[in-house]
Amino acid sequence: MKCERCGSREAEVHIRHQKGKDIADFHLCRQCAEAMAKEGLIPDISFDLPIDSFLWGLFPAHGINLQGYGDDQANQAKITCSRCGLDNESFRKSGKYGCSDCFPLFHDNLGPLLREIHGSEIHRGVRPKTACLEVSCPGDFESLRKDLREAVEKEDYERAAVIRDRIREIGETNENRG
Amino acid sequence: MRTEARKIADSPLEWVSGSGDSSGIILSSRVRLARNLEDHIFPWRASREEMLACEERIRSRILSENSLRSFRVFEIDQLDPLARGVMIERHLISPSLAKGGPGRGTAVDDRGIVSILVNEEDHLRIQAFLGGLRLHEAWRVARQIDQILEDLVYAFDSRIGFLTTCPTNIGTGLRASVMIHLPALSVLRKVGKVASDCGRIGLTVRGMFGEGSDSAGSLFQVSNQVTLGQTEEELIEKVSGVAAGLVRQEQAARDRLLSEKRSGLEDKAWRAWGLLRFSRNMGIREALELVSLARMGSETGVLPKVPSSTWNLLLMDIQKAHIQARAESDLTPEELDSTRSGILREAFGPFHQTGQLS
Numbered sequence: 422m423k424c425e426r427c428g429s430r431e432a433e434v435h436i437r438h439q440k441g442k443d444i445a446d447f448h449l450c451r452q453c454a455e456a457m458a459k460e461g462l463i464p465d466i467s468f469d470l471p472i473d474s475f476l477w478g479l480f481p482a483h484g485i486n487l488q489g490y491g492d493d494q495a496n497q498a499k500i501t502c503s504r505c506g507l508d509n510e511s512f513r514k515s516g517k518y519g520c521s522d523c524f525p526l527f528h529d530n531l532g533p534l535l536r537e538i539h540g541s542e543i544h545r546g547v548r549p550k551t552a553c554l555e556v557s558c559p560g561d562f563e564s565l566r567k568d569l570r571e572a573v574e575k576e577d578y579e580r581a582a583v584i585r586d587r588i589r590e591i592g593e594t595n596e597n598r599g
Numbered sequence: 600m601r602t603e604a605r606k607i608a609d610s611p612l613e614w615v616s617g618s619g620d621s622s623g624i625i626l627s628s629r630v631r632l633a634r635n636l637e638d639h640i641f642p643w644r645a646s647r648e649e650m651l652a653c654e655e656r657i658r659s660r661i662l663s664e665n666s667l668r669s670f671r672v673f674e675i676d677q678l679d680p681l682a683r684g685v686m687i688e689r690h691l692i693s694p695s696l697a698k699g700g701p702g703r704g705t706a707v708d709d710r711g712i713v714s715i716l717v718n719e720e721d722h723l724r725i726q727a728f729l730g731g732l733r734l735h736e737a738w739r740v741a742r743q744i745d746q747i748l749e750d751l752v753y754a755f756d757s758r759i760g761f762l763t764t765c766p767t768n769i770g771t772g773l774r775a776s777v778m779i780h781l782p783a784l785s786v787l788r789k790v791g792k793v794a795s796d797c798g799r800i801g802l803t804v805r806g807m808f809g810e811g812s813d814s815a816g817s818l819f820q821v822s823n824q825v826t827l828g829q830t831e832e833e834l835i836e837k838v839s840g841v842a843a844g845l846v847r848q849e850q851a852a853r854d855r856l857l858s859e860k861r862s863g864l865e866d867k868a869w870r871a872w873g874l875l876r877f878s879r880n881m882g883i884r885e886a887l888e889l890v891s892l893a894r895m896g897s898e899t900g901v902l903p904k905v906p907s908s909t910w911n912l913l914l915m916d917i918q919k920a921h922i923q924a925r926a927e928s929d930l931t932p933e934e935l936d937s938t939r940s941g942i943l944r945e946a947f948g949p950f951h952q953t954g955q956l957s
Contacts, residue, residue, distance in 0.1 A: 504640065505640040505641070505644045505645075506644065507644055515643075516765065516766070517641070517643060517764045517765055518641060518762070518763075518764055518765075518766070519640060519641055519643070519644035520639075520640040520641055520644065520754075521635070521637055521754035521756075521762050524756065524759075524762060531759060534766060535759065535766065535769065535770075535827055538766055538767055538769075538825070538827075539769070539770065539825040539826065539827035539828050540801075540825060540828060541770075541825070541827050541828020541829070542758075542759065542827070542828070543758060543759070543827075543828060544756075544757075544758065544759050544760025544761075544769075544770045544771070544827060544828075545828060545829060545830050545833075546760060546770060546771035546773070546829075546830050546831045547742070547745075547771070547830075547831060548755065548757070548760075549749040549752075549753050549755055550746075550749065568758075
């Protein structure tokens, strides 16, 4: 990938900036990134750090090896949660999330980490009544159907079964209400 | 200064009464739910103002709820160190919450079943304690509180469940645990094996006093490791099932000691009884060990019968903060040990008359 700014050098620094639901990605070469940091357009990162220092090491709080889960992060210079200010490096060191916005931010796919810890990545327990439970809540039924199709395509039958149960459950809830 | 600490030390705890199944061996059952509010940054990243605002919302929700009117709300910073120590010993707060800080608090019901920890690792830790093996019941109690507080809008993801500060609590946010007394398995040196068997099926065994399999007083906590991928009932059933299995193993170990090493067991139990009845100075570790041996002796019919509630109550009354809270002034370490032995002599006095050598 070429640097978005100069368009000539190879992009080595990848920054994701999130504000609310808006996510902006920057792919820059080292020189342009340093220049933009000096101008205050992107967070100032120590660009002279060896790339290895960004690699995910041991997850100190729980002894869980995160290596491999954060490949995206490893290649990106720094991701900072705009809501709580937590960055990927601090997250890796502490093993803690700073707010509910951190979850989508630090893992495009939380699955592997959750599988490592819990042996599963799908919640099957109770849900708050405020969470989308009814079909009247837009998108929920449809997104579940989409998830189900995806799971079947990926031959992830464990997940497919959970989603199927969930769709049934919602169906029943709505029948009872109706 | 001591009034608050003493009041907390003298307040009831349901599990101490010794009710519930297998309450001789399973002292208590606890279910804890970790929850966060969507609108607030998690405690460890939150500013002072945010912590206070979050606590204010939780507090007013608790105080405005009629069914929670028996709850008393405490601000940790308003409690002196002794009162905090007593709360830790009663498991009403964690040592980490006891450090205090803006917006940190707890709410405790008047029967000593529920405590709601505010702004600890997560915004909310709802815990319910009951005596004996009653995890399902404890879950129902905790869930009732949960359904009231969910009006505050939890951080929840429809796929991965309740969002928590630490990924090890994500999903149900549920930790089900039992406090279990395994003196015979400890004597037979089987606890290490039990702990590794539990580890293989996703349960953790920890010493209540000190770590590992040499926990003082042979008291252990067994709890679920994972919180995601199973329903709350399934998680609880697993801990419950294993706990019931451990009760059977402990009983079998006691039977074995009685049939194969009876004189050794009798000697140990009576020596413990003698020390508890007549000592003049006793440290906490020794006291826990002797209480454990004497309790097994009493439950196996070697020693006079003493109700579960007396044994349970002692586990707290002989701890440091409880002793200090009830003293007139600060006790030196020597005075602490002599007061502790006084508490033990007094506790067993009434039962000594009925004791008969078997």
